Amino acid sequence: MRDLTDRALSTATVQGATYADVRIVHQVDESITVKSGRVEGVAAGESEGFGIRVLVDGAWGFASSNRLEAGEIDRVAAQAVRIARASATALRHRVQLDDRPPAHGTYATPVGEDPFKVSLETKIGDLLAADQLASSVKGIAFTESTYAALRSHTIFAASDGSYTDQTITHVGSGVETNAIEGDEHQRRSYPDAGGGWQSAGYEYIRGLHLADHVEALSNEAVALLSAPQCPSGNMTIVLDPSQLYLQVHESCGHPTELDRVFGTEASYAGTSFLTTDKLDAGFRYGSDLIDIVADATAPGGLGTFGWDDEGVAAQSVPLIKEGIFVGYLSSRETAPRIGRQSGGAMRADGWNRIPLIRMTNINLLPKPGMNLDEIVADTDDGLYLRSNRSWSIDDRRLNFQFATEVAYEIKGGKLGRLFKNPTYTGITYEFWRSCDAVGDERSYVMLGTPNCGKGEPGQTGHVGHAVPGARFRNVQVGVGKW
């Protein structure tokens, strides 16, 4: 491949680029969907192509193609330079990149059992067994179970001499079961809505033990149909990891993206309340219990890699320390603007997309003391909320509202009756400041989502979140009417 990357970089440089990088990506994927005990779709895909990113006259250009041929590389490199020159006609600040040592080496996701070598029969059989069990429960309208695996092989080369070779493998699976009666539609998911995902091999899927959980899951979906509506009011809530990870994602991960802070996502996803005047100024994001890191080295995370897509080595970056905001997710272009080095968070969704600042693994660190069961036992009156059903947050990441699939009443330290259709809402920093218990290592689990949308044209990111569950006080639950 080096001959192709050399050709791309030299063509771009000859055409006028002062900096260039190229990524050649080969990707394979496989997906299985089972609905109501029947295989509904099985697909396998392959994609290959390259993208060339250049700086000309201080402006960015990027072009990409699926035709991995010498002539096409020449065409695309020239196109990227032409695009950059067009960018320069509406430029007010020349792009400056931080200095980083050239990147060299190889990285591969540790994989125990290669998911692409496990027989299709086994994978379908495992999924079908769980789904059929879920759909066998009386009162279930339909079930949907999914499995997917993705492997990306990326060669990155840059005009500063960087050359890395990475192979990343992600797998995910889950069961969703639905009960419907009249206007009521109740859903329960395992291990969480959207399935459980990790960078791993098929051993992770086996470890989910889907079939062991789904019968109880379906029974709960049916029970929710006749459960009382979740009450409204200001309450204590305990968030299960299956909901807490998305709370971290939306209200901690996205606001700390430095490109959003600088406005470069303003026309689409929005900006951030976390302006740079709050950095190193003691801004209290949460209670003393809140320690959040962006850790691209965490085992199993969907945001775990060797180098980001600018050739910056994987690292763990503190974002919130003892409740105080201390850092951003950053890139080589944005970090120097706050006097720092890139934290290595530039990630691209394939060969045909530019890297953007993306979450890596945004982890809420556990606190010694209580596990989740003990947090519940320590709660007199409140709600235990599990598994996300819907999410929404404003364009500066302040006002959020989440719905979960289920709420359990907590009375005298014990879980009680079910409530249906729970929602809760708040303002990001007020909510995190109200946290008075964070689970310990025994409750700490790596979750994540393969569906984080950002950018124009749209990109789908795979991001990880390790979280232990937590308790929050005086949270607004419900919207007063239904």
Place this chain on the structure above:
Amino acid sequence: MSQPSSAAGWLSLAEQVLELAATAGASQAEVIVQADDAALTRFANSEIHQNVAEANARLSLRFVDGQRIGVAATGRFDTAALEAMAQTAARIARNVEPNPAFITLPSPGPEPIPELPAAYSAATAEATPELRAEGARAVIAAADAAGVTAYGSFATTTETIIVANSLGVRASGERTTSQLITVSMGPAGGSGYAEMAAVDATRIDAGAIGREASERARATANATSIEPGDYPVVLEAYAVVDILDMLGYLGFSALAVQEGRSFVELGKRVGSELVTIRDDGADPAGLPMAFDYEGVAKQRVELLTKGVCTGVVYDGQTAARDGVRSTGHGLPAPNTYGPFPLNMVMEAGTSSRDELIGGLERGLLVTRFHYTNPVHPKLAIVTGMTRDGTFLVEDGKIVGPVKNLRFTQSYLDAIAAISAVGRDRRCLKGFLGGSVVPAVRIDSWTFTGATEH
């Protein structure tokens, strides 16, 4: 075999892949080709900061062996890659149980798929980085003149779609789309939005879009807080498109009805008499599509007629289940989500924008929604935020900007409470397709929270 560069070349390649499938033992087979030439120029802080182009192609094969189905796809078009893809699809089909819901792939329709000249513009296909930069500069100039800052994007796309199957379906077409969106932000916290989508990129008046957003940004400076609660509202078309998208997502699909998760019951009134929504892939006011991803010509489907449910869209599998013909709304296989209306059109009303606003005694004018998500799918209860231009209206006049609000609102209740529909409509891109929508006045809308800006 090598990568073609024309629709005819792709069709020829698709036929070769059908032969590979037949050789591998397929009883039926379908090939879809999607080849895109897309570019997008993005600007922020009144300068271009991202500028990208992409040439991409993907071919997928649906391999049918009786009622066993396997799907494989590739972006490589050499003989070895295509043969491997066909073998993969065949291997999958051999490993799955028969799907009793599958009857057959579509046969060619009684009429040829209509040509849709309105779906394609050579100007868009030939759009250059310089053209897009010129559009960005026009928006930025409008922002500069208003003393605000411009953010946005200008995208141009040419899409070649080929569908061929072993029963003789041959659908081939090129379509183009372009879209300019902008958010303008002012120094006193104001922000404004404007957008236009069109088949022909040269029809997009970037300066006008820039002026619209910039004026809104100036008008929203120093917004004040307002208590959440129930208010009558006027929704600009930018907000109305979200209602259509969400109703399409939650209810207008035959599969949603068959699975019991849709609000649609044919003959049931869900909207006011002023609401008529159809899906029409041929409407030149939208972003036309002649056929779906099963190669079936798109039928015009009346979804809501004067507020009454009158139809849902079908693909091959859902149509077979109901004993009807596909309406041409299939998505690429394997599609477990079901059919989707990609070209929704809401009928215009008779009110000017001033008349819509003039009908509010005390209410809110909302420019657009942000980050909407269903809370209760069957009742179409959705939460989201207002964004980029929310105003208090009293006695029919805009009296000033207000800070953004969160709503938790049934979109069904909302369309039932529509009391006036705008006579002007916009072509806007939704989250999947392109829609043609007017502004509307709604007698009650439930805001459940507030934010700081």
